[in-house]
Amino acid sequence: MQLIDIQKLTGTLELLSGLHIGSGNTEMHxxxxxxxxxxxxxxxxxxxxxxxxxGKMRSLLEWDLGVVGATQGNPLGFRHLxxxxxxxxxxxxxLLRLFGGAPEGAGQNLELVTEIGPTRLAFWDCALExxxxxEMNDRNLLLTETKSENMIDRIRGVAxxxxxxxxxxxxARxxxxxxxxxxxxxSALLPMVWRGLKLLELTGLGGSGSRGYGKLRFSQLALDGADVLGHVDAVRFGAAA
Known part of the structure; x- marks a missing residue:
């Protein structure tokens, strides 16, 4: 299996609502x-x-393919095929070609591992533009906000x-x-990438998505310098990937 090219997809990820991806710090200050x-x-x-x-894009695509039941909620691996x-x-x-297969079971499926080969996609951390x-500094604004939330007692009507x-x-961009x-x-792998990006736009990223957090959109998407945003915008659902 010969590597013949490495393509680079670049763009802007813009937040349409506040995004929370936790730091894992559980200490109270x-x-x-x-x-x-x-x-x-x-x-x-x-x-x-x-x-x-x-992780979010892979999970969404596994739901889209209808394999989550077969994997019992675990990431799709070679042993599930x-x-x-x-x-x-x-x-x-x-999907396994793009994201890699779970290590569990790989040793018992060497033929499949050889057929599918190494992970094709590499995701990089997204830094603020x-x-x-x-813009924030010029307006004396902070790079984050603090949102207060509470639960409401349905009977007493108190927070x-x-x-x-x-x-x-x-x-934020x-x-x-x-x-x-x-x-x-x-085989053609890019259509699944476009579908995954559209699923991210439709469902959001980070925590508390059901409460409106993490809505986003992609702009200025380019593959090796060529505009490809239209491929993501053209994705429609209701048909198999």
Whole structure:
């Protein structure tokens, strides 16, 4: 299996609503927020981990393919392919080509591992665009916001259990990029990438999506410098990937 090209997809990821991707800090600080967002340790600027984009996009595509029941909620792996309907296997194999297969069971499926080969997609951390940071600094605005939330007692009509959640505000712009390794003999993999990006736009990223967090859109998407945003916008649902 020969590597013949590495394509680079670049663009802008713009927030349409506040985004919360937690830092994992569960320690309470007096005067601080209960749920801080993840930040760069040196600049203290919020960013979107590439693992968050990859994990959400993969999960959405697995739901889209209808394989989540067969995997019992685990990430799709080589050992699951033989349990899938024949019609689903080609798309499932492409998903494994793009995102990689779960290590469990790989040793018992060496023929499939050899057929599918190495992971094609690499997701990079999304940093805030310098121009957006300058806009915030020029207006003396912070790079994050704190949103207060609570629960309402339905009978007494009073607020309980207040908590503060840190978010990157709507309007923030991040630099988005990933790379796609192209191997000889690969079938068309880009349509699944476009579908995954559209699913991200429709469902959002990060925590509390059902409460309006994490709505986003992609703009200025280019593959090796050529505009490809139209491919994402043209994705329609109701048909198989």
């Amino acid at each position: 007096i005067g601080g927020t209960d749920n801080p967002v993840i930040k760069h340790p040196l600049t203290q600027e919020p960013y979107i981990p590439g693992s968050s984009v990859k 033989r349990d899938l309907p024949e019609a689903t296997r080609p798309a499932a194999k492409n 310098p121009a957006w940071i300058r 309980e259990h207040p908590r503060n959640t840190e978010r990157v505000p709507a309007g 991040f630099s988005f990029n990933l790379t796609l390794r192209v191997h000889a003999g690969d």
